[in-house]
Amino acid sequence: MVLADAWVRYFMVTPPPAARSPSDCRAAAGLRFTQLYGTSPDAWTIRADWHADLPFLACALPTALLDHLESATSDSGLRLLSLQPQFIAAFNAWRTLDNRATWFAVSHQYQLVLGLLAHGRLSAVRQLALPMPGTLTDALRREALRMQLPMPRRLRWLGDAHPDRCDGIEFLDMRAALPDASAGTILAATGAT
Numbered sequence: 001m002v003l004a005d006a007w008v009r010y011f012m013v014t015p016p017p018a019a020r021s022p023s024d025c026r027a028a029a030g031l032r033f034t035q036l037y038g039t040s041p042d043a044w045t046i047r048a049d050w051h052a053d054l055p056f057l058a059c060a061l062p063t064a065l066l067d068h069l070e071s072a073t074s075d076s077g078l079r080l081l082s083l084q085p086q087f088i089a090a091f092n093a094w095r096t097l098d099n100r101a102t103w104f105a106v107s108h109q110y111q112l113v114l115g116l117l118a119h120g121r122l123s124a125v126r127q128l129a130l131p132m133p134g135t136l137t138d139a140l141r142r143e144a145l146r147m148q149l150p151m152p153r154r155l156r157w158l159g160d161a162h163p164d165r166c167d168g169i170e171f172l173d174m175r176a177a178l179p180d181a182s183a184g185t186i187l188a189a190t191g192a193t
Contacts, residue, residue: 019052103152107159
């Protein structure tokens, strides 16, 4: 099952210098969540590709939503084998196809999730509300300045709205390459906050 990104809170975590175990990384992720969102992570389930020696991407999903999905599938005689946020599903599939693009974007409904890559690794994830003030070019420029990165030369794009064109940026549409991560397979985010 692919979950709309509107349900998800993405953030990067830099593990503390003394981190030695997954529990150290989980504690760092909980602290980072609180810093970014101003609330306790108690009502959220945080998942990540835990690394004690490198910054890593974490995503938080409402625990009540996960419990409801587990209950609904179980009550229907089904078993939930996999649940991935849309950005994660698309990013993982894209990385197996081609990693030459420097940035990656997924849009769905009222949100754009932008993954910024530096030195071949995901260095930041930004969730932007749609429609954005200005153009996509303006948003990319703001994020490049914020991250002290050059503007991307290539942008992998997956979503239900095609981006405006930016001078000097090659847009690579992923809809044909990743049909399973397209907007049509997403669990809708009606009522997500």
